[in-house]
Amino acid sequence: MRRSTRDRMVVAAIALVCAAASVSPAARPIRGLSLDILTALRWETFGRRQDPAASPAVVVAIDEESLRTAPLKGAPMLTWTGEIGRVLSATLEGGAKVAGFDIVIQTSIEQSEIPFGEGMLGEKVRGFDRDFLRALAGAAASGKVVLGESLGGNQAVRPSPGQRVAVRQQQNIRPLNVHIDSDDIVRRLPLSFTVNGARVPSMAVELASRALGATPEFDDRGRLTLAGYQVPGRVPNTMTLNFEGGADDVPTFSFADLRACAVKNDKDYFRRWFAGKVVIFGSVLDIEDRRQTSKRFATGIEGARAPRCAAESTPVTAGYRISTIAGVYIHATAVNNLIQRNALVEPGPLSRFLISALFAALAAIAAWRLRPLSAALAWTAMIVLGVAGATIAFNQALALPIAEPFLASLFALAATIGFRFVVADKDRRLLQKSFALYLAPHVINRMLSSSKLPELGGETRNVTVFFSDIEGFSLIAEKMSPDSLMELMNEYLSAMTDVIESHGGYVDKYIGDSIVAVFGAPADDPDHAANAARAALDCCTQLAELNDSSALFRECKLAQRIGINSGEALVGNFGSRRRFNYSVMSDAVNLASRLEGANKFYGTTVIASETTVALAGEAFAWRELDAIRVKGRTQALKIYELLALSAGLTSSQATLIANYADGLAHWRAREFGRAAQCFGRSADIDRPASLFAERARVLAQNPPGEDWDPIRTLQEK
Structure with a gap:
């Protein structure tokens, strides 16, 4: 007998036994309580x-x-x-x-x-x-x-x-x-x-x-x-x-x-x-x-x-x-x-048993399908509705039982929760506890609900890939002992992972100091781009708090770079037939990695692709940085820096965005002198503006030919 079939039979038996007990002679002292209530x-x-x-x-x-x-x-x-x-x-x-x-x-x-x-x-x-x-x-x-x-x-x-x-x-x-x-x-x-x-x-x-x-x-x-x-x-x-x-x-x-x-x-x-x-x-x-x-x-x-x-x-x-x-x-x-002609009509023994069995079955199903607290709330709502219906029927001289269904459903709820805890969920809890450190909770739950082992293969999904890295990690690793470095990284990776998962992201892998995460898989998330953007902002905030409050970070302040990109990707189980991982694979992943690296050149923290910006919506304050070609790709794309939530944008940030946008427009119109002026307004405090101001001044003195392309090619990863 399959385990799922056994469990269903046990739940059904619990409901029937509780219903039978509620209408048995042993429950006779509480039977009249329905009429009183x-x-x-x-x-x-x-x-x-x-x-x-x-x-x-x-x-x-x-x-x-x-x-x-x-x-x-x-x-x-x-x-x-x-x-x-x-x-x-x-x-x-x-x-x-x-x-x-x-x-x-x-x-x-x-x-x-x-x-x-x-x-x-x-x-x-x-x-x-x-x-x-x-x-x-x-x-x-x-x-x-x-x-x-x-x-x-x-x-x-x-x-x-x-x-x-x-x-x-x-x-x-x-x-x-x-x-x-x-x-x-x-x-x-x-x-x-x-x-x-x-x-x-x-x-x-x-x-x-x-x-x-x-x-x-x-x-x-x-x-x-x-x-x-x-x-x-x-x-x-x-x-x-x-x-x-x-x-x-x-x-x-x-x-x-x-x-x-x-x-x-x-x-x-x-x-x-x-x-x-x-x-x-x-x-x-x-x-x-x-x-x-x-x-x-x-x-x-x-x-x-x-x-x-x-x-x-x-x-x-x-x-x-x-x-x-x-x-x-x-x-x-x-x-x-x-x-x-309005003496009360009381249902007979069979009717009382069926009513009690119905309530017991609903309570047992709720206890089987839902978490204990949710099941208790569902049971409470069921009892309230049942008593309300019985009160309305009583107003028409029909005395439906409420004490027996109450007891039957309460015992069925408790018995089913107990059965789940002691027997049915024992293997589930062991598997979840054992694999929670390796697999996404959604993957484990999907495997348990299907009663099937994972298989090789995947599906195409529209997702947002999140790629982060620590700035200057090689120099940091060189100065620290292995034990101190491990302790530092464990605290950093734990904090960032908590932030990512709190926004519905799935951490695919850790590559040294890098984090690769996916939003929109394995669980469906129509707002995957917006959630990835929120996670990026919160990761920056969390790292700033660690640098200020954690004893490990006081001696070694960390800075991170984040790249975000949205697009079609293949998500599923990849690897050999004997060992594989749940992961994501596509050009969207590679591009997110390149965008993370682009932060090195521009001196920024979070860069996203134009696809992500379009999907995330107007809740965020973006600054268009440039149009670039990354290494390994011939197609150009516009990149954006994530500054803040739109509601939290400061006046100085708004001025910075406006000056930069003016400079970028003049740049692309080959008006290099005016572009240098616009970028120069923020060059002292803004690295991207400083870079563009210098480039604009050079081209103003040495104008390019007619075949000039306003797209920058980044050769570094």
Whole structure:
């Protein structure tokens, strides 16, 4: 098996294993986290999606205000029955479709056997619950009330016997139990229960079905269809609750305020706020029936938020957010989901696995193709986009997983990076480390990516050749010991190589004190001429810094000459079949060497050909030096001196260029006297101008014949 095939199989296996692990039973504790995060993100992103007044369910809250308001203040709940009956009747008369009780009053004060006077307390208050029971019986007769009970253990928590009789026993009593995930979070609600061998709808299902006037239909697997709406549910016989964020999604009325409103018989208020609603009585106290739900990161400050009816009581509003909500809001949310048909849809196990596998595969590919930091950034961007997409889908009641893909992709990213470091890149790192001192990094990477050894041969490319040499190197070598000379050259060549490579150049070879570099190969570089020019300027700057700061250079100041030429060249592997180098070969290389040597005659530092100047553009300040023929070539060419970047050109340099250009123009027009004057302006400070001034004065005194050629032939290399 080829190594590349093996590596691909390993990366694919990593992605699949990580995806499978993320949806395995071991990851079950984090599975519900997706719902919690998406609920919070949707709330922060989209805010309140609908007017709370449009909520099908409303809550009558037994709250702190109710406990502090007369006549309820200081009285136990079982003595509130008459007032509860009064509020129940008022809400139903106001047009409520059905009322449910999330509170269970297990006993009646009429059954109290506590001694009181000469008899029992219960005997003394006989008939105390009459108004409440009459209200229950009247509502039960029209199917508009449902009491709650809590199943579990050997004995259920049920309403008092009198209440059960008033509502016709189990006909109007439904379970209040909720579904708790393995992490003790409520995210789902049971749809039905088995009581005495019969299927009984849950409180929320019963309230929604009576409000809709439809009978709930269950199939063999416990799936519910209500008024044509097939309720989705990943866990059998449950629905996934679609909680809104904040604290005002379900209109909430303080029981104390409604009692005062009922006493003053404000029927308009009850019709305005309760007509067509499902009313749920429940406790919202901080010490009773509090649950953590998938809304735990998106809760709000609770309180009596609906418009008030009476002024006899004072609202009590909490001043801080807590992560739990009152259990009554769980049932109210379920009722809203069933009536509005927006219960959450959760993908099944296969869909979750495929989504996790996709994210794990993308992370593994990024880790395989990119450097670790780049792969981590790509993974972060992928997760952000994935969460954004899941939030948008969640706004449409589709709960896509985010926790499982996050874990799967994170582990796949880490595992693939680890595999690369320990196994796959081991040989690559060894080869790169071993050959980095001999071959260009681009050559090594190309060889590794192709999984092929280098071969003889090359290709024609348009490149720029950079040739540099140290001025007077023979005299320097003669004065220094071999060890000192080697130390000096190593520092010089290292500094120049760093500059060249920082501009994208490839150092082809060192020939003694000379450096031969190529721009535009082996890596493509459309700006190879400009980059070579920048490298030349920076090499001059770097050498000046070495001469000033390095202890080795203080005793032996160095000067360099640089030649630059652009043109077609053959680049590739040259040599014998057993040993070869990656190099460049063409007349462009020879010309760059000649241009470097031309600096000796003109007393300049950097000379470039007219081809390079045309390709480099206007970002550089060039001075046309002359038109020359170099040794070994018959064709003449114009040569230019590189002075600076255009943006950094000084006024004195600009004057120098202008005077020289004027002199050169007169020279070529055979106006030698005027040429001598122009060159003479800078002759004292400029070697090329001094040379031309002397030549012009000689020709002014001894004019040449008609066959005079303004092109200088350089015989030295």
